[in-house]
Amino acid sequence: MRRRDLFKSAAAAAALPSTSALRLSGASEPAIEPKIVRLKLRHTWTTVMSSSEFRDTLHLRYTRDGITGTGEGAPIVRYHEDAASAQKAIESVGGFLRSADPRQFAKVMAEVFRNIDGQYAGKAAIDIALMDWFGQKVGIPLYTCFGLDPADAPVTTFSIGIDTPEITRQKVREAAPYPILKIKVGLDSDEATVEAVRSVTKKPLRVDANEGWKDKEEAVRKINWLEKQGVEFVEQPLPAAMIEETRWVRSHVHIPVIADEACLRASDIPKLADAFDGVNVKLDKAGGMLEAYRMIQIAKSLGMKTMLGCMISSSVSVTAAAHLSPLVNYADLDGNLLIANDPYTGVLVREGKLILPDRPGLGLKPAA
Ligand code: MG
Numbered sequence: 001m002r003r004r005d006l007f008k009s010a011a012a013a014a015a016l017p018s019t020s021a022l023r024l025s026g027a028s029e030p031a032i033e034p035k036i037v038r039l040k041l042r043h044t045w046t047t048v049m050s051s052s053e054f055r056d057t058l059h060l061r062y063t064r065d066g067i068t069g070t071g072e073g074a075p076i077v078r079y080h081e082d083a084a085s086a087q088k089a090i091e092s093v094g095g096f097l098r099s100a101d102p103r104q105f106a107k108v109m110a111e112v113f114r115n116i117d118g119q120y121a122g123k124a125a126i127d128i129a130l131m132d133w134f135g136q137k138v139g140i141p142l143y144t145c146f147g148l149d150p151a152d153a154p155v156t157t158f159s160i161g162i163d164t165p166e167i168t169r170q171k172v173r174e175a176a177p178y179p180i181l182k183i184k185v186g187l188d189s190d191e192a193t194v195e196a197v198r199s200v201t202k203k204p205l206r207v208d209a210n211e212g213w214k215d216k217e218e219a220v221r222k223i224n225w226l227e228k229q230g231v232e233f234v235e236q237p238l239p240a241a242m243i244e245e246t247r248w249v250r251s252h253v254h255i256p257v258i259a260d261e262a263c264l265r266a267s268d269i270p271k272l273a274d275a276f277d278g279v280n281v282k283l284d285k286a287g288g289m290l291e292a293y294r295m296i297q298i299a300k301s302l303g304m305k306t307m308l309g310c311m312i313s314s315s316v317s318v319t320a321a322a323h324l325s326p327l328v329n330y331a332d333l334d335g336n337l338l339i340a341n342d343p344y345t346g347v348l349v350r351e352g353k354l355i356l357p358d359r360p361g362l363g364l365k366p367a368a
Contacts, residue, residue, distance in 0.1 A: 186212015
């Protein structure tokens with residue numbers, strides 16, 4: 001080896017974590033601490049599905065070798081999940097997690113998936129806590145674990161829940177720092193809502209109907225009207241099961257149609273490929289970062305657009321999704337911006353762009 005190459009390989013080796021850094025001490029029993037956290041919304045949050053003042057999410061602290069990984073899952077009624085059952089599901093694999101080797105996080109998560117039925121938000125909390133622990137253990141941010149460039153992180157939308165025209169205008173004014181808005185629709189008031197938004201801003205809009213339109217003709221009529229209002233794409237126009245009707249809708253409109261409620265997990269994607277232009281992947285639906293990564297790759301391989309979304313949740317879950325965001329076309333990662341009592345700071349938003357923390361693991365800090 002030439003002297004210059006020797007220096008190069010020595011520098012490369014120095015950049016990698018040493019084997020001893022990866023060794024487990026086994027000095028103390030690993031701790032698994034799930035906890036339900038009540039997140040208070042800044043505004044009453046209304047979509048076609050529900051109206052709420054707060055959301056309970058499940059947080060998990062996984063401590064080993066003096067390092068604590070933090071995870072979160074946001075269970076929602078639409079998927080027949082709640083925080084108490086997510087907590088029980090995590091406790092049911094507590095013994096296994098305490099004895100498992102977190103350096104083998106993919107193997108550990110495969111075992112978790114085999115042992116827990118449903119409870120994808122609970123699984124997401126475990127996956128995120130293990131990934132955060134691993135990133136801190138080896139001393140690298142999670143985007144680096146996935147081989148991604150944080151400069152590729154996209155702009156995130158900021159969501160405007162359903163409200164009266166007056167409050168909608170106020171919310172749009174409050175959203176001044178965000179260059180793209182996502183408007184929740186799906187009721188009889190859709191035109192009034194979008195007109196209220198348009199009366200105060202010219203920003204690009206994206207629209208989420210949350211399965212609210214009940215037939216394909218109504219969906220086509222509304223989407224074609226929305227296109228004239230400068231809407232870039234529409235999410236989940238019809239109920240999740242109406243895939244045939246959505247295929248018909250897609251052939252009668254010009255803007256992309258993105259699947260959310262129709263696309264929960266990897267196995268859903270192939271059957272959606274010719275009915276939708278893209279998929280909205282969420283860690284809470286997928287069961288964590290590893291599954292979300294797989295879903296994004298499958299969707300891409302089928303020529304579909306990809307989006308990362310989130311539930312109402314704290315900076316734990318939103319930051320985990322943000323670490324994968326350099327992979328996707330669109331981001332809707334604002335769940336933490338909609339709450340008033342976020343326990344952590346992680347991903348930041350500057351002029352709409354997601355700024356990923358460069359600290360190890362998720363890179364969370366306690367909120368100031
Ligand atoms: Mg949606």
